[in-house]
Amino acid sequence: MAPKENIILPNTLGAIRSVNEIFRPESSEALFEMLPAAMRPHSQVSVISRGNNWGYGCSAPAKSGGLLIDLSRCREIRSFDRDHGIVTLEPGVSYGELAKFLEEHGDEWRAPVHGGGPDCSVVGNALERGYGLTPHTDHFGAVMSLKAILKSGEIYTGSLTKLGAGHLDKLYRYGVGPYYDGLFSQSGLGVVTEVTFRLAKKPEFLEMFYFSLDADEDLEAAVAAIKKSKQELGNVLGGINLMNRERCLSMMIDYPNSKIQSLEPLSESELDKFARQYKLTSWLIVGTIGGQKTIAHATKKQLLKNFKRIKKRTVFFNTGNRKLFLALAQFCQFMGFSQIARSIDTVDRAFDVLNGKPNNVALQLAYWKNLARPHTNQNELHPTRDGCGLIWYAPLVEMKPASVSRYTDFVKQASIKFGFNNLVTLTTIDDLCFDSTIPILFDRSNPEDQKRARLFYDYLLHEGLKLGFFPYRLSIESQEKFDFQTDLFKLDLANPSRYR
Ligand SMILES: Cc1cc2nc3c(=O)[nH]c(=O)nc-3n(C[C@H](O)[C@H](O)[C@H](O)COP(=O)(O)OP(=O)(O)OC[C@H]3O[C@@H](n4cnc5c(N)ncnc54)[C@H](O)[C@@H]3O)c2cc1C
Secondary structure, three states: OOOOOOEEOOOOOOOOOEEOEEEOOOOHHHHHHHHHHHHOOOOOEEEEOOOOOOOOOOOOOOOOOOEEEEOOOOOOEEEEEOOOOEEEEOOOOEHHHHHHHHHHHOOOEEOOOOOOOOOOEHHHHHHOOOEOOOOOOEOOOOEEEEEEEEOOOOEEOOHHHHOOOHHHHOOOOOOOOOOOHHHHOOOOOEEEEEEEEEOEEOOOEEEEEEEEEOOHHHHHHHHHHHHHHHHHHHHHEEEEEEEEHHHHHHOOOOOOHHHHHHOOOOOHHHHHHHHHHOOOOOEEEEEEEEEOHHHHHHHHHHHHHHOOOOOEEEEEEEOOOHHHHHHHHHHHHHHOOHHHHHHHHHHHHHHHHHOOOOOOOOHHHHHOOOOOHHHOOOOOOOOOOOOEEEEEEOEEEEOOHHHHHHHHHHHHHHHHHHOOOOOOEEEEOOOOEEEEEEEEEEEOOOHHHHHHHHHHHHHHHHHHHHHOOEEOOOOHHHHOOOOOOOOOOOOOOOOOOOOO
């Protein structure tokens, strides 16, 4: 008989979820030893590596009940091959911990990073198929091999490990015979106990570019230029973000408390005023060029050529001119232009992230409609604990100018309809698709605002699908609305409700 206890798992969605028991092993060894007995009384077993799946469900499962396995205490970096840049991690290792380890033991390698900050799990993010801006941007794509325990208690490893050639399993992701590792991502097949990742080398030269488009009408031309650049320039050109003016402002200004309480979006005139203060235009394109100096310079030249016909303001921020920008920020602060100083500080912190040093610069976004925001310590942000309201809508958008226009029009109209500000980011996955992220931010302490946010999300999800847009990853509340699994393989799932 399963225990009857109800342990509530708060989350930024405001969804009510609970489990009957939580199991927190100290190490993978303890997990292997105790898991079969711990699982036995439960029909459902959900797993978290650190449980910071903010905006998608945090530590809560898609369906209440059963056992939650929390692997946040399994934090060993099991091996590191400095020559190859291959690292094997237990699930509890965070981005911050990996970055620190590399600083001490392999400074030539760059830790993977993303906007969720230093406390998220490298393994958990990869198993959700998350992504970032630094190479390798597709975090599951950087997985070389993994080890897991199945519901039966059996241990899964790659085929080469089974043959006794485990070192090759870490160097060649497909092994021999059928490739199964992918079945452990976005599924409830088992408990992944370690993952081997491939790291990217720190570039000799790193430069961030900012193109501010002068006119909304140039968006389509910009998409075409991004596509051409991604097709031509290979890995020296990193991921590229396209953000609209409102999305940029959400990282720079505080949302007025009176408007949080009255459930109103910022008006056009307020947006115009803030945009003027922060020198923002309708769209901002942010990306990186990183590599051997001569190659990076040639890449920059070609990139500028591809964007030549588009009217824009251009800023390059790199290891060389960084000090100059910081001095300028200090001067602006002194002269009372605090907005410009704040913008430079944001750019500088983003530069650190892109260099493999995670920080909270993007995580502050989750606090936009949090009335307790001024009392939070900026170095210890935790959106679940701090009562933030956030749901991510993260659809794939075909990289074609007309598709992007259709998508941005759709989101704009939907935002007006539901009374939210229109916060759009489009991030390149490759030269075929963008992943767009729309943060639906709300006051979690207000049930009416929660309801509005949920209706907005559902509308985007269902109406977006009709127009050909669908998320690469879903929240715990929407996973149950679709059928993803195939009947062709009868898998004995530990958690049948995850992406069911
Ligand atoms: C402002 C902000 C910005 C963000 N930016 C990004 C971004 O740029 N890119 C991005 O990808 N995400 C982003 N996020 C979303 C999210 O916070 C991260 O994806 C985060 O990495 C997920 O949490 P985690 O790493 O702790 O993984 P977990 O929450 O531990 O895991 C995620 C899910 O994977 C499964 N899982 C985890 N571990 C195991 C295991 N060992 N075995 C089997 N299944 C397992 C579980 O189902 C779990 O629910 C952002 C969030 C915020 C608030």
